[in-house]
Amino acid sequence: MGQINHHLSDQLLIGYAAGALPEAFNLVVATHISLCDECRARLGSFETVGGCLLDSGPAASVASDALVNTLKLIAEGPKEPPKVSRNRAGNVFPTPLHDYAGSDLSAVRWRPMGGGVRQARLATSGAATARLLYIPGGTHIPDHGHRGTEMTLVLQGAFRDETDRFGRGDIEIADQQMQHTPVAEPGAACICLAATDAPLKFNSLIPRIAQPFLRI
Amino acid sequence: MRGRPKPGAYDTTMTQTIPDTDWAAHLQRVHTHRDQNAFAALFAHFAPRVKGFLIRSGASEPLAEECTQEVMATVWHKAHLFDGSRAGVSTWIFTIARNKRIDALRKQRRPEPEEVTWGPEEEPDQTDVLALQQDTRKLAIALAQLPEKQRILIERAYFADLSHSEIAEETGLPLGTIKSRIRLALERLRHAMQ
Numbered sequence A: 001m002g003q004i005n006h007h008l009s010d011q012l013l014i015g016y017a018a019g020a021l022p023e024a025f026n027l028v029v030a031t032h033i034s035l036c037d038e039c040r041a042r043l044g045s046f047e048t049v050g051g052c053l054l055d056s057g058p059a060a061s062v063a064s065d066a067l068v069n070t071l072k073l074i075a076e077g078p079k080e081p082p083k084v085s086r087n088r089a090g091n092v093f094p095t096p097l098h099d100y101a102g103s104d105l106s107a108v109r110w111r112p113m114g115g116g117v118r119q120a121r122l123a124t125s126g127a128a129t130a131r132l133l134y135i136p137g138g139t140h141i142p143d144h145g146h147r148g149t150e151m152t153l154v155l156q157g158a159f160r161d162e163t164d165r166f167g168r169g170d171i172e173i174a175d176q177q178m179q180h181t182p183v184a185e186p187g188a189a190c191i192c193l194a195a196t197d198a199p200l201k202f203n204s205l206i207p208r209i210a211q212p213f214l215r216i
Numbered sequence B: 001m002r003g004r005p006k007p008g009a010y011d012t013t014m015t016q017t018i019p020d021t022d023w024a025a026h027l028q029r030v031h032t033h034r035d036q037n038a039f040a041a042l043f044a045h046f047a048p049r050v051k052g053f054l055i056r057s058g059a060s061e062p063l064a065e066e067c068t069q070e071v072m073a074t075v076w077h078k079a080h081l082f083d084g085s086r087a088g089v090s091t092w093i094f095t096i097a098r099n100k101r102i103d104a105l106r107k108q109r110r111p112e113p114e115e116v117t118w119g120p121e122e123e124p125d126q127t128d129v130l131a132l133q134q135d136t137r138k139l140a141i142a143l144a145q146l147p148e149k150q151r152i153l154i155e156r157a158y159f160a161d162l163s164h165s166e167i168a169e170e171t172g173l174p175l176g177t178i179k180s181r182i183r184l185a186l187e188r189l190r191h192a193m194q
Ligand SMILES: [Zn+2]
Pocket: A004, A006, A007, A008, A032, A036, A037, A038, A039, A040
């Protein structure tokens, strides 16, 4: 695995630690953390802040029979089956993606977006949306402005925009001010996981007309 | 079968015999001895806090009560997974409450990071456990010492289900002020941890 240079923001890590993010964002955060030890450690710190806030935070009195009821609940045995998240070495998809996109790339059902670019929308609840993008080497991703926050995590290949280069594990976080024109590096196709909390607004005419049909 | 308490074995008078602060030892006793008194002590401390967290996250009182009991039952069932070299007890319980928040309140699936392989299962290193406890204590003190304006915004970022722009509407503060206060607060915490 190469060096990761672009990481999650404090805001997103706090949101993930607290369980306050929309599902699509949680998916991108969990996928990045699967690839990035640094953000995994930072998440640990933010969870510790959460633990301290829980410990010092206001308490709400529980029902008088709460403990008795909980012991009854315990006697019924665990409800959640234990999760096993093993992954095949070298898989482009870290395990959080498996529930959404299949166990690896070959399972993805791509839809063409024009110019060789393909996407696959992933089912998440809430206002934010997640999708996989397939961008052939040397190809532009359509130029777009944002209404909300957009996160783009590289899973394979690399892209460049006005600011920098983004390779596997790197995450770009764009807000509404940003106008950018990412281009996939020549060579292998660039595959990204993207999440956005508002519909994208494309600047060039064709993608904008296509947008409702493509369910971006 | 794991985790089946004997009815009637719970005795409130026993909770005083274990020092209140060493929650890791309590959890250990829940794990190794199915110790209901140790669990009762954990429950007395954490259940009201978990319920407070869930109410502040937007749960109604009855839902918060129900979820709190489920969270505490999970604490029992997962006690064997607690690793004091990776997280303190309050942090660990916070993550269980957080997961409940996502499952029951937000009704979302919960993508989790790939597990790190830690090698063959072995006892956590006591030096790591102590270092982590010290760090957690330092952090708690630093949090308590934050200027009130900063601390409130940090708490909101954790407990309220609000984006920054919604916090801005609620507090009447410009977005830039909120962001910089949260950033300042985090810088103070980092500085305190050095
Ligand atoms: Zn990172």
